[in-house]
Amino acid sequence: MDIKPSFTAPPSGRSIPVTPSPVGSTLIDIDHVDFFYGASQALHDINLKIEEKKVTAFIGPSGCGKSTLLRCLNRMNDLIDGTRVANGQIKIRGIDIYDPSVDVIELRKRVGMVFQKSNPFPKSIYENITYGLRLQGRSNKSDLDAVVEKSLRGAALWDEVKDRLHSSGLGLSGGQQQRLCIARAIAVEPEVILMDEPCSALDPIATVKVEELIQELRTKFTIVIVTHNMQQAARCSDKTAFFYMGKLIEFADTRAIFMNPANAQTEAYVSGRFG
Amino acid sequence: MSPSTRHEFQSRPSAARRWESAALWLFRTATYVILICGVLVFGNIVFKGSKTVFTTTAPFINVPFFTEAPESLYVFDYQGQKREMGDREFRAFKATHPEAKEIKAESYVYSAGGIFPCIVGTVLLVLGSMIIALTLGVSAAVYLSEYAKQGRAVTLIRLAILNLAGVPSIVFGLFGLGLFVIYLDWNVSLLAGWFTLAFMVLPVVITASEESLKAVPKGFREGSLALGATKWQTIRKNVLPYALPGILTSSILGIARVAGETAPIMFTAAYVVRDKLPWEGLTTVSDFFFQGVMALPYHIYVVSSKIPQNEYTERVQYGTAFVFLVIVALIATCSIVLRNKLRNRYKW
Numbered sequence: 172m173d174i175k176p177s178f179t180a181p182p183s184g185r186s187i188p189v190t191p192s193p194v195g196s197t198l199i200d201i202d203h204v205d206f207f208y209g210a211s212q213a214l215h216d217i218n219l220k221i222e223e224k225k226v227t228a229f230i231g232p233s234g235c236g237k238s239t240l241l242r243c244l245n246r247m248n249d250l251i252d253g254t255r256v257a258n259g260q261i262k263i264r265g266i267d268i269y270d271p272s273v274d275v276i277e278l279r280k281r282v283g284m285v286f287q288k289s290n291p292f293p294k295s296i297y298e299n300i301t302y303g304l305r306l307q308g309r310s311n312k313s314d315l316d317a318v319v320e321k322s323l324r325g326a327a328l329w330d331e332v333k334d335r336l337h338s339s340g341l342g343l344s345g346g347q348q349q350r351l352c353i354a355r356a357i358a359v360e361p362e363v364i365l366m367d368e369p370c371s372a373l374d375p376i377a378t379v380k381v382e383e384l385i386q387e388l389r390t391k392f393t394i395v396i397v398t399h400n401m402q403q404a405a406r407c408s409d410k411t412a413f414f415y416m417g418k419l420i421e422f423a424d425t426r427a428i429f430m431n432p433a434n435a436q437t438e439a440y441v442s443g444r445f446g
Numbered sequence: 447m448s449p450s451t452r453h454e455f456q457s458r459p460s461a462a463r464r465w466e467s468a469a470l471w472l473f474r475t476a477t478y479v480i481l482i483c484g485v486l487v488f489g490n491i492v493f494k495g496s497k498t499v500f501t502t503t504a505p506f507i508n509v510p511f512f513t514e515a516p517e518s519l520y521v522f523d524y525q526g527q528k529r530e531m532g533d534r535e536f537r538a539f540k541a542t543h544p545e546a547k548e549i550k551a552e553s554y555v556y557s558a559g560g561i562f563p564c565i566v567g568t569v570l571l572v573l574g575s576m577i578i579a580l581t582l583g584v585s586a587a588v589y590l591s592e593y594a595k596q597g598r599a600v601t602l603i604r605l606a607i608l609n610l611a612g613v614p615s616i617v618f619g620l621f622g623l624g625l626f627v628i629y630l631d632w633n634v635s636l637l638a639g640w641f642t643l644a645f646m647v648l649p650v651v652i653t654a655s656e657e658s659l660k661a662v663p664k665g666f667r668e669g670s671l672a673l674g675a676t677k678w679q680t681i682r683k684n685v686l687p688y689a690l691p692g693i694l695t696s697s698i699l700g701i702a703r704v705a706g707e708t709a710p711i712m713f714t715a716a717y718v719v720r721d722k723l724p725w726e727g728l729t730t731v732s733d734f735f736f737q738g739v740m741a742l743p744y745h746i747y748v749v750s751s752k753i754p755q756n757e758y759t760e761r762v763q764y765g766t767a768f769v770f771l772v773i774v775a776l777i778a779t780c781s782i783v784l785r786n787k788l789r790n791r792y793k794w
Contacts, residue, residue, distance in 0.1 A: 245672065247668065247671070247672065250668070250671070252595065252596070276674050276675070276676060277674070279671065279672055279673065279674040280673075280674035283672060283673070284672040286665065286668060286669065286672075288665060290663070290665030290666065290668065290669040291669075292666060292669065292670075292684060293666075293688065293792070293793060293794030302670070302673060302683070303673035303674060303675075306673060306674055306675050306679060307674075339793070341794070352669070355669075355673070356672075356673070359673060359674065
């Protein structure tokens with residue numbers, strides 16, 4: 172099927188709407204990908220298909236390359252000097268995102284990210300959420316108000332902050348800040364949300380709230396989550412990928428990985444014998 | 447067990463303890479010596495200068511000193527009394543007292559009148575050069591820290607900028623003379639002075655701006671880029687506003703330096719005396735930029751070394767120095783106020 176690239180910047184500045192594929196089909200196809208930080212190789216021959224509207228978890232011990240792979244999906248690794256993707260392709264809806272014709276800005280509008288250390292901007296809650304929208308040129312106040320409410324409701328934060336939308340985002344608790352970052356990410360209506368250990372800096376109660384949020388969000392967004400916490404992966408995800416030393420060891424339904432792993436190394440990791 | 451009986455934690459005199467004490471006293475003494483020197487210098491200027499600047503009668507400020515141009519002082523005896531008068535006053539006096547026409551008066555150059563043109567000139571020089579220095583400096587800092595690929599070339603550029611900070615101000619003056627006054631044919635002008643002073647203060651602005659930009663957390667940039675912003679959008683909305691307080695702090699140091707340097711403006715912008723104020727006698731807009739001005743530090747230099755010294759010139763010297771300190775303090779205060787306002791607005 173010849174799909175016109177939807178990551179090139181359209182002349183009008185507005186994003187081209189994309190017809191979604193049926194649920195259960197591949198959205199992101201990682202095909203024989205190697206990744207290098209300068210001379211050292213961080214990822215070896217990764218083959219992985221991420222399905223639409225599902226939660227996929229990347230698990231593995233520290234330094235195994237899961238965050239690196241996650242950051243490849245929205246090309247945030249481009250910010251680091253000397254990094255390159257080699258020998259393979261990462262395709263989103265059939266388009267190689269490292270193709271020179273691809274506009275990274277358009278890509279990042281479609282593939283959003285939530286970081287490990289929550290980074291709300293030191294602006295008001297309202298301005299945090301409308302930041303991404305203003306970048307796209309939307310300035311109609313009622314339009315923005317509606318999106319702010321929708322995003323905050325979507326992030327399960329509306330009831331807590333609806334009276335203080337114009338107070339600083341930094342005045343929220345850690346869990347609220349992370350949910351604000353999630354709200355900010357979903358405000359621009361991406362297709363994919365990448366989450367890089369979103370709960371590692373949060374207390375258990377805040378963690379529960381964010382995990383519940385992930386369950387609600389999967390009906391609308393494709394979510395890829397990197398986590399150190401195996402139990403979190405078991406709770407939240409539909410499919411799990413286990414990485415070790417830059418290689419993908421096993422990728423299957425979460426149930427299978429945790430109850431009945433095919434690979435001995437996977438079994439050793441999920442049963443806690445190392446990691 | 448009470449602490450007065452000997453126990454294992456008993457403090458004992460030792461060499462280390464003596465050195466500790468000595469070090470503390472050394473640092474303390476050094477600090478107080480610096481403080482005393484500062485007080486002496488400022489105190490001397492304030493004490494001697496206030497004789498010229500303040501008067502004993504209302505409105506308690508020597509208004510003519512601030513509002514008139516420098517003129518010669520005439521000292522003479524009239525009817526047994528020693529009189530001192532400025533040039534204009536003396537001529538008016540001679541006109542109204544015809545019998546005084548033959549009086550021989552001693553004249554002292556620049557010892558009467560005021561320093562208004564100098565004040566205006568210094569303020570103009572400071573404003574113009576700081577605008578140029580901040581624009582160029584912040585742009586360079588943004589490029590060096592956000593856009594340029596960190597490597598050999600960028601390190602060399604930074605080294606060159608740091609070297610610029612060590613160049614003597616007289617060399618800047620000659621550079622300005624050669625490039626702006628002679629080669630670009632701007633002659634002695636505000637523009638030449640602005641650019642010379644701006645280049646002199648550029649290293650400080652660039653270094654401080656780079657530090658301020660680096661201090662802004664990486665998370666702000668990453669968060670913004672992940673939402674689909676371009677690099678410039680990220681810098682403009684999410685990095686620069688939060689670096690501004692630090693940048694303005696560096697400008698305070700720059701202002702003090704720019705206002706006080708004589709050598710760079712000696713050849714490029716300053717006149718010993720000028721009878722027109724900067725907004726007088728202009729036929730076109732560009733006339734404003736291509737005129738020279740009088741300046742406070744240069745005036746102090748002229749009054750202190752180019753003319754014979756006596757009690758009358760001393761008055762003007764200290765008065766000018768006092769006014770000069772006050773003006774630098776005022777401009778710096780404005781900068782601090784602006785910085786605090788920005789800090790409150792862009793708190794992070």
